[in-house]
Amino acid sequence: MGGKPKTMLIGEDGLRHDGRKPDEMRPIKMQVGVLANASGSAIVEYGRTRVLAAVYGPREPHQRFMVLPDRAILRVRYHMAPFSTSERKSPAPSRREIELSKVIREALEDVVLLSEYPRTAIDVYLEVLQADGGTRVAGVTAASLALADAGVPMKALVAGVAVGKVGGILVLDVDELEDSKGEADMPVAAAPDIGLVTMFQLNGVLSEDELERGLSMALTAIENIVSMEKEALKRKFEAIGEEV
Amino acid sequence: MSITPFKMPVIPIIKKQAYLSLYEKGLREDGRRLDKPRNIEVKVGVLEKAEGSALVKLGNTQVLVGVKAEVGQPFKDTPDQGVLVVHAESVPLASPIFEPGPPDENAIELARVVDRSLREVKAVDLESLVIRAGEKVWNLWVDIYVLDHDGNLFDASMLAAMAALETTTLRDYEELETGEIVVKRESPGAKLKVNHKVVTVTTAKIGNYIIVDPNFEEEIIADYRLVLAFDENMRIVGAQKTGSGGMTLKDFKTALKTSKEVAQIYFKALEQALTSGSTQWAEQK
Numbered sequence: 001m002g003g004k005p006k007t008m009l010i011g012e013d014g015l016r017h018d019g020r021k022p023d024e025m026r027p028i029k030m031q032v033g034v035l036a037n038a039s040g041s042a043i044v045e046y047g048r049t050r051v052l053a054a055v056y057g058p059r060e061p062h063q064r065f066m067v068l069p070d071r072a073i074l075r076v077r078y079h080m081a082p083f084s085t086s087e088r089k090s091p092a093p094s095r096r097e098i099e100l101s102k103v104i105r106e107a108l109e110d111v112v113l114l115s116e117y118p119r120t121a122i123d124v125y126l127e128v129l130q131a132d133g134g135t136r137v138a139g140v141t142a143a144s145l146a147l148a149d150a151g152v153p154m155k156a157l158v159a160g161v162a163v164g165k166v167g168g169i170l171v172l173d174v175d176e177l178e179d180s181k182g183e184a185d186m187p188v189a190a191a192p193d194i195g196l197v198t199m200f201q202l203n204g205v206l207s208e209d210e211l212e213r214g215l216s217m218a219l220t221a222i223e224n225i226v227s228m229e230k231e232a233l234k235r236k237f238e239a240i241g242e243e244v
Numbered sequence: 245m246s247i248t249p250f251k252m253p254v255i256p257i258i259k260k261q262a263y264l265s266l267y268e269k270g271l272r273e274d275g276r277r278l279d280k281p282r283n284i285e286v287k288v289g290v291l292e293k294a295e296g297s298a299l300v301k302l303g304n305t306q307v308l309v310g311v312k313a314e315v316g317q318p319f320k321d322t323p324d325q326g327v328l329v330v331h332a333e334s335v336p337l338a339s340p341i342f343e344p345g346p347p348d349e350n351a352i353e354l355a356r357v358v359d360r361s362l363r364e365v366k367a368v369d370l371e372s373l374v375i376r377a378g379e380k381v382w383n384l385w386v387d388i389y390v391l392d393h394d395g396n397l398f399d400a401s402m403l404a405a406m407a408a409l410e411t412t413t414l415r416d417y418e419e420l421e422t423g424e425i426v427v428k429r430e431s432p433g434a435k436l437k438v439n440h441k442v443v444t445v446t447t448a449k450i451g452n453y454i455i456v457d458p459n460f461e462e463e464i465i466a467d468y469r470l471v472l473a474f475d476e477n478m479r480i481v482g483a484q485k486t487g488s489g490g491m492t493l494k495d496f497k498t499a500l501k502t503s504k505e506v507a508q509i510y511f512k513a514l515e516q517a518l519t520s521g522s523t524q525w526a527e528q529k
Contacts, residue, residue: 066250073248095352101246102349106468109248109488184364186483196490200470202483204364208500211480215496 009181010167017177018047025161025173025221030141030232032149040150042232044142046161047175048132053142055150058120066121071114073121076105078139080128100136107140107160107189107199113153122152133175134162140189140199145229149236158198159225160189163214165206170214172221186211188218192226246349248488253341256461260450263465267453274303274459279502281457281509286403286517288411296412296436298517300404303459304394306338309386309404311412313436315375315425316383326373326381330359332388332401339393339460353486355388358402361442361473361482362386368409369437375417380425382414384436395459398471402444403510410518412436442481443510444473445503449489454499456506470499474507 009017016022026047035041038054045051058072067073078100082091093101108124124146126139137160144158164174166182179185184204190197197219206214263273270277282303291297296311318325332355334342347355362368373382386409388401413433418426448458448466458466467489473482485491 066247068248068250073250075245075247077245095356098246098349099353099356102353103484103486105246105248106486106488110467110490114248191490194490195492197485197493197496198490200483200485200491200496202473202480203360205475205479205481207479208504211483211500212497215493219493 009178010169016166016171018175022169022171023217025224026175028225028228030145030228032145032232032236038146038150040146040148040152042142042145042149044138044145046134046138046173048130049134049138049175050128050130051135051138051142052127052129053139053146054125055122055143055146055152056125057122057150058117058152059123060119061121067119070118072117074105074109074112074114074124075121076101076108076124076126076143078104078126078128078136080131080135084128084131100139103199103201104136104139104143108143108147108158110196110198111144111155111158111191111194112147113155116153122147131176133177133179134173134187136160137162137187137189137199141225141229145232148229148233156191156193157226157229158189158191159222159229160187160199161218161221161225162187163218165204165210165214170210170217172217186214186218188215188222190219190222192219192223251341252464256464259461260465263462264451264453267451267455272455273461278453278455279505281399281506282459284403284510284513286407286513288407288517294408295415295433296408296410298404298407298411300400300407302396302400302403302457304392305396305400305459306390306392307397307400307404308389308391309401309408310389311408312385312387313412313414314383314385315380315417315427318374318378318381322370323378324374325370327383328359328363328368328370328386329383330355330362330386330388330405332358332390334390334393338390342390342393353484354397354401357398357444357471357473357482357484358386358388358405361402361444362405362409365440365442365475365479365481367406367438367440367442367475369439372437373414375425379423384412393460395461395463396446396457398444398446399457399510402442402473403514406442407514407517409436410438410441410514440475440481441511441514442473442475443507443514444471444482445506445510446471447499447503449491449495454495454502456502470496470503472500472503474504476511478504478507
């Protein structure tokens, strides 16, 4: 808190505390089809942040009244494992997790072709295995991959990234330290192939100019992450092709 | 778990086409232009027992906020700051779509957006809430009570929270030899230190139109809503897209421009309420 520790977040060389340039992402890893039971699954890493996603369905929900006549409903749970944080997190859903489940659902709903599956439910389960900033946006990326892996038809792939402001400078893909000590954290998710921003939040203070620059910084990064998603999906199906 | 709403009223969906043809003429069902908020009424000091309170009417939407200040402990990582907690209740008397029970995801989102918009810009001077550093601080409980839901709970709640905080007083207290703090509940107290005024402006995307301050039916047919929080210097101090639709960059820029203008209207309503002083709850004959 306060103004003092900011100097260490951006060094005199203009680099961030972990040596990244302001517009540099952490190393991203992704793999699909990592769980046997789920219809689709994916694991995504943004640096030390690690999120596992599983998709079940389309299927008939246990509570049968919980359906819509013209389309599928999407059910999303964002959950943090108790060991994912420095101090153990209670496994009971927090207010934060309830809100994030909602904004992640809303980040996916416009790209999934729900009208293909009336009277069913598509379940997306996200488990944050390790939290080091950007868990909700890594979660959106993992969910998008798992949905594609499950063969659920989508208008486009979605990916997310958070832009922050530390020491007065806009930075891409904030980690936990930058998030907690910085001046702003702006999680963004988008489907660049159809030109839509599907998640947009701001936690912090920005000028109008910073807001617009931050958003375009996020969108450029998201285009790259979506390309990586396509590669990850290809890798799985090429491997299957080689086996045949 | 967050679930696609499956119990929404259907009437507004049937009326969507009628709404859209009105928008084409630049009008709303209630005669408003697309970029105009409803009539705003802010009454402060409507409750005697709360340390701060405000009742906001935004059209037919009514939100009551009560601020209670209790002596408590600071968080371990912020021993030199008081505690601010924002909570929202969608009480069942406010709408046929509300049911008794703990806050649902919408109420939680509402409280958290208001909380963030106040917290990040340090609207409330939390340092001034310290009674004895590391041991005793004021805990400020901002409770948002939705009384009548006709849409745009974000803007109404933010106005009410801000007006309530601006009129909050911290009671006098006595420090006993044992170190215990005894609050003098009926004392006049001292005004809470507020650093910044904050308002949120909500726009909704319906068809190809962006409208300001959506009512309940407009919220039901909207693709998404964009909530932007501003302080008095017109910095952006919070934002949230809520609802399932995706947002184009062009629409974002349009919404930002419109929201900035509407923020001035809200600031003016807030200012008027604060200068005119406390008001009666019920209308008098």
